[in-house]
Amino acid sequence: QSALTQPPSASGSPGQSVTISCTGTSSDIGGYNYVSWYQQHPGKAPKLMISEVSKRPSGVPDRFSGSKSGNTASLTVSGLQAEDEADYYCSSYAGNNALVFGGGTKLTVL
């Protein structure tokens, strides 16, 4: 159950789009469509942004979208806004009733 691999940082200017990748293996991301993405602001609990690879919970802006190709999942934030600046974490089902998170990506809005 190794952690999923995310870039430590990403950035973009207001209005731009940014994509954060999350790389795993065929035993987790590649084997199941159970990828979720979380947003976490400093000192706050994480917030679910995407589940089942690409589904947005109620209340999450449609600027946030998710996808998956092979062993890599991606979160795209379009039309960047200042409030999108936060840490983002991916997670995936990893078989044998286990879940695994990525190391997290700090998104900076320039």
Place this chain on the structure above:
Amino acid sequence: QVQLVQSGAEVKKPGSSVKVSCKASGGSFSTYTLSWVRQAPGQGLEWMGRIIPVLALTHSAQKFQGRVTITADKSSTTAYMELSSLRSEDTAVYYCARVPIAVDGSWDSYGMDVWGQGTTVTVSS
């Protein structure tokens, strides 16, 4: 509105145990699982394990097997996570989080849609 309310901060000595509670309100305890996730200072999220209250079934990450005990009291809709043999590396914020059980009965399909406020556990001599 479903809420998860956790117990307060704890300071523990190395080698001791800590038990954190997570009380659910506003929803049926039988329609979701409860996971425990921790975050060490300045670090990322780490899944520790889950309980499926309706089945009294637990799973834990390999890293914590033998050291973590997750239980639930259906009558009070409260889940508990006990971590033993504490060491300084266990200093972290511990969260409980809800995952709805899917219509097909699977418990890993959906994401963690409701989180507790977090409980800070400090391990120090």
